Amino acid sequence: MAAAPFALIAEPNRRRILDALLAGERPVGDLVASLALSQPAVSKHLRVLREGGLVNVRTDAQRRLYSLSPGPLHEVDDWLAPYRERWPSRLDALEQHLNAMAD
């Protein structure tokens, strides 16, 4: 049951997998090598990402090449929009700091 993208990117290792795929498609073995994680663990994350529509797979002989499919991240971006408009400026940060000191 394809999880929401929010939950998908909550897992640090999954974010690292996605980050690794930014450079282009990669076989599972490559990902295992770059994340200090067991091969089954990586395969399971890839499955979750696949079911969530964040990655695609392509079969190449025994290997399976995973690539990005960032479409669903759009939902996160959309949700973020109203908050982006409320981004704190540096002055706000200073103000918060002073408020914290006043406590």
Next chain:
Amino acid sequence: MAAAPFALIAEPNRRRILDALLAGERPVGDLVASLALSQPAVSKHLRVLREGGLVNVRTDAQRRLYSLSPGPLHEVDDWLAPYRERWPSRLDALEQHLNAMAD
């Protein structure tokens, strides 16, 4: 131990709390009323959000007024940046559809 913003916004009810705060600061009771959730549950979410720096509290007599502090969401936005550049166009979506049909 202030959780990363990614984990904070993974919880749907927490997102709803943040969304409710977009309109301005609110006492806990208001939030309880708008999310069909027990008061303790809301208080706990607020605690997590507070520790994560996503909300501020202000005491007003017996009430505690929570307000947004969206700064940490910047981290999510930053992480999202490289993916945003890879957003699928409608043509990409068509292509994916065709690829899926070809399987």
Next chain:
DNA sequence: ACTGTATATGCCTTGACACGTATATAACCA
């Protein structure tokens, strides 16, 4: 067919977390 390589799945354990109920704390008011 047999072996090796690459990846996926099954099973199990563990830890985290979301929730509710009950209770504590705090501020207000009479």
Next chain:
DNA sequence: TGGTTATATACGTGTCAAGGCATATACAGT
């Protein structure tokens, strides 16, 4: 002080997800 309102914490419970190890599956080369 006692009672009432508003919110926080303690505690117990159920669920779920992430990880590892073992094993299955798929493909390739001999």
